[in-house]
Amino acid sequence: MMTSKLVLSDEDLKRLVKSDNADDRAVAAHKICRVMERQVVSEAEREAAHEIIRLMAHDAAELVRRALSVTMRTSELLPHDVAMKLAQDVVSVAVPVLHYSPVFSDDDLRAVIEAGNPARQIAIAKRDTLSEVVTGALATHGVEEAVVIACANDNARFDEGxxxxxxxxxxESEIMQSVLVHRQALPVTVTEKLVHLVSGALREQLVARHAVTPETAARISEAVQERATLDMAGRTPNAHDPKTLARHLVDFGRMTPSLMLRALVRGQMTFFEYALAELSGVPHERTWLMIHDAGSLGLLAIYDRAGLPGGMFATFKAAVETYHDLKAEQGHLDPIRLQERLIERFLTQTPTASREDIAYLMERLDFDHKGHSWANLPKGEAEAKSEFEAA
Incomplete structure (x- = not known):
């Protein structure tokens, strides 16, 4: 039956085949599997080992089949047909191979997930690595625990779908939100959705726990969401995709003038360009030319086509011109310096700007970002700001 290289004793084989005691057969199964894993080398030995493994897989005792599953869970010697049989066995037998076995294909794992057994789904979710095929099946058919486990594993690859x-x-699950937040990378559209959900929770907390009107809470929540969205767009390596983010925000009705102004005064010009392109339906290349090479009339034309408020055009125009001035002077942009210059321009060089425009701009500059505040402004700008507030 087996070559001498496998050093399996006749007694072991007799116990496996003839013993009426399930415990004895399980012990023999465990020993035989360990020996085969260490000793099988030739093709003939592999075929003989497969025969014995199939014999164990058909044993009536769950204890024997579990011994097989546990002992061979990481072995490439386990025949594919046996692995599939064990995967459909009782949970105690199925879980070890589903968690570890390398012989399953992505399609095998997807089929098991789609069958809907939670314990099997969780076992698959715990595998060290998961392909997009497997995570897609979990995302569609998996129970929440399985999906949370997969999302918590940065070696589990998810596509955007x-x-x-x-x-x-x-x-809406707080556990899921926490797990996703702590992943190393997320698609920009998913991150933005997540920011939106967290902002909603913040709004509820402000209204429920503090003496804040729903209107004030909504305004604060909007500001938090906008800042987080732009922070994500500017800092997350794999999420820095301004075109996709802009399209997503437009599609979901969240591309607001406020968000665009925040982006512009933080120096995120590329996002601003794509925002105008998506809102206006004009290709990005042409939008870029209208913003940067066609003067004020070009900016006004693309601004109007995007459907932005006419009363805010002077604010956007000043921000774009300040951006151009700093680029010409320095060749690069410091967001804090850009904000300082924009404030200085509005308070000292734009006498025709309305108080409403100035107040709107100040609200959205987030000047306390990274510890910077009005108190840190140069003296002339701080005094101008104080005079404006006192007026």
């Missing part, structure tokens, strides 16, 4: 289904099914 998979993440979208996760958000659709479990986006």
């Amino acid at each position: 998979g993440f979208g289904r996760v958000m659709d099914r479990f986006g």
Whole structure:
């Protein structure tokens, strides 16, 4: 039956085949599997080992089949047909191979997930690495615990559609939100959705726990969401995709003049360009020319086509011109310096600007970002700001 290289004793084989005691057969199964894993080398030995493994897989005793599953869970010697049989066995037998076995294909794992057994789904979710095929099946069919486990594993690869289904099914779950926040990278559209959900929770807390009117809470929540969205767009390596983010925000009705102004005064010009392009339906290349090479009339034309408020055009125009001035002077942009210059321009060089425009701009400059505040402004600018507030 087996070559001498496998050093399996006749007694071991007799116990496996003939013993009426399930415990004895399980012990023999464990020993035989360990020996085969260490000793099988030739093709003939592999075929003989497969025969014995299939014999164990058909044993009536769950204890024997579990011994097989546990001992061979990481072995490439386990035949594919046996692995599939064990995966459909009782949970105690199925879980070890589903968690570890390298012989399953992505399609095998997807089929098991789609069958819907939670324990099997969780076992698959715990595998060290998961392909987009497997995570997509989990996102669509998996129970929440399985999906949370997969999302917590940065070696589990999700495509954007998979993440979208996760958000659709479990986006309101605080556990899921926490897990997603702590992933190393997320698609920009998923991050923006997540920011939106967290902002909603913040609004509820402000209204419920503090003496804040719903209107004030909504305004604060909007500001938090906008800042977080732009922070994500500017800092997350794999999420820095301004075109995708702009399209997503437009599609979901969240591309507001306020958000665009925040981006512009923080020096995120590329995002501003794509925002105008998406709102206006004009290709980005042409939008770029209208913003940067066609003067005020070009900016006004693309601004109007985007449907932005006419009364805010002077604010946007000043921000774009200040951006150009700093680029010409320095060749690069410091967001804090850009904000300082924009404030200085509005308070000292734009006498025709309305108080409403100036107040709106100040609200959205986030000048306390990274510890900077009005108190740190140069003296002339701080005094101008104080005079404006006192007026």
